[in-house]
Amino acid sequence: MATLPDLVSTDVAELTAAVCDVASVSGEEGTLADAIEAALAAHGHLEVLRDGDTVVARTRLGRDRRVVVAGHIDTVPVKDNLPTWRRTTADGTEELWGRGAVDMKGGVAVALHLAAALTAPRWDVTWVFYDHEEVEADLNGLGRLVRVHPDWVRGDLAVLGEPTAGGIEGGCNGTLRAEVRTTGRTAHSARAWRGENAIHKAAEVLARLSAYEAGEVEVDGLVYRESLGAVAVRGGIAMNMVPDECVVTVNYRFAPSRSTAGAEAHVREVFDGFDVTVTDLAGGARPGLDDPLVTGFVAAVTAVTGGVPGPKYGWTDVARFAELGVPAVNFGPGDPMLAHADDERVPVDQVRTCAAALRAWLAGEAPERGD
Template identity: 80%
Template sequence: MSTATPATLPDLATADVVDLAAAVCDIASVSGGETALADAVAVALAAHAHLEVLRDGDAVVARTSLGRERRVVVAGHIDTVPIKGNVPTWRAVADDGTEELWGRGTVDMKGGVAVALHLAAALTEPRWDVTWVFYDHEEVASELNGLGRLVRLHPDWVAGDLAVLGEPTAGGIEGGCNGTLRAEVSTTGRTAHSARGWRGVNAVHAAAGILDRLNEYEPREVDVDGLVYREGLNAVRVTGGIADNMIPDSCVVTVNYRFAPSTTPAQAEAHVREVFAGYDLRVTDLAGGARPGLDDPLVAGFVDAVTGVTGGAPGPKYGWTDVARFAELGVPAVNFGPGDPMLAHADDERCPVDQIRTCALALRAWLAQGA
């Protein structure tokens, strides 16, 4: 009986980083199916003697132990959302002459993973000890998240003085992240035949007041450590109704509140309950944000080194990312990686190849500086 040939990656240290990104993308790893890529990553990293390779499920950790004064963590997830005919990858030239790598994961976030894999192998004597983390199940429910699992089961594997998450930032630095809260705001009514609607109470109609409050809501812009975070409170789902000829007796409006990292989860919940006072409300998901920590000397050094290559200035991360998990550990963390986040999860997902190379150069400049 024949067995499938294991997926492999090119030599991490010598491969062109864009070719490596394509190879990583071409090993399909939709959430829950990361094993083939995790196997390939583990084997490829183990070929480099300066790295200690550890594994938990489909999360792979490689680290140096050079006795440096500081340790930094560079992390990225290896899973993607479902494929839509966009694997294997291909290259194309945009109208403006920019060469782009197309395919699932090129933006979110295998371009960043390729940068980390290449530098993990190539930098045998970095200025600090480095822990490289490649984890599973980021694109699904939070309780399955591989980084969260490492934090719970192996906190020493992800300990450090600064963390860099390779999420797509179009090659800029995005500090911290907003927090996120999801809640179900409910109304109740009484069923009746729709031909005799006056005998019932329509719960969907009663939800108009919830939508009115959302329409009237004015989100804040909050300055946190010199970066301005935009908040938002929006309906993301409305459910209700039993049948097309019945008055609905219940309606649920699911809302999502994105709040600045200076707001605690408890404060965020209290705020949402105040907005919807008088309605039944159940919080279904709540995760705090992460402050950018730009005043930390190690973060400032990272910003100086990277912007010296890329230009620009740090901005805020409006969405929630796993930098928040590092923040909970007291580790300042930033987002930095190739790819336009507006194209994450899109069927036309694509990343400029020069952006992948520039991110690799910038991260190398920081990690090799003074080494």
């Protein structure tokens, strides 16, 4: 069986299958990290670094700007969808099926392939392959590098290979979770008038959410749609007791132009008069589309893939680059609607097209379809 070092300089679609076939559920990335490190160490134009199961490779050509290309190597648990297999659809589209094909080993394979192939890119490039993205944020390998080795991930632009179906999604929304709590007084449900029902009091919380109108905010030429909604409700002690507490958990997705402090202030304003506890808060990332380097990236990529950049409504690790003041975009093969699905699959030509587009931009070549 061919190994990653054997495949890294050949067809990027074959490489995608090989990367997927090395199972790497979160917490079990070591084997794939070893293979990636070995594949990259064989190329003398790269300096290879490692922290845990995160592998970093970078050129040191003395270019005036540096680009960071990053992707996570872990997946959600496998469910009878490895090893990979190929199918051809009725319209003749060849697809690669299997865990990680979308989220996000297609993007990882594109980066791995180009890291080996581009010995003299027009900018210095840092390639980051990191662990623990699909689990708790404090375990995230990219977040660990930002904290421990920030110099390893500094650059003038970051490209995160998250699945975007081959389009460009700029920056990302921020996210906030909060618990909105109501309190009452317990009593036997047969004598409910002696108590105060906390669940009934939560009706006003839900009414405010129902009446809430999501904002649309333009940031660097992209329009981000905000949202605020309930994602969980808990309350009640027993089936014969009036509940003395009810908690509505809400999730606020906010445009990257809004600070985390501003997001928290907005949520507290919406639920003025209620007890609000913020339980999770992460800022978004501006796309920075007015940066000349980003403009060039958009032009080169869309010349190959077509389409126009759009916003990333969800939160991704581009926000970690925002912490370093680095504009960041999401760009990779795979339909994000299929991420984590049992029928996860990616069009083979889409992987090749993404590789061709990224290569054309990094190498300063005339863009062509395919790779």
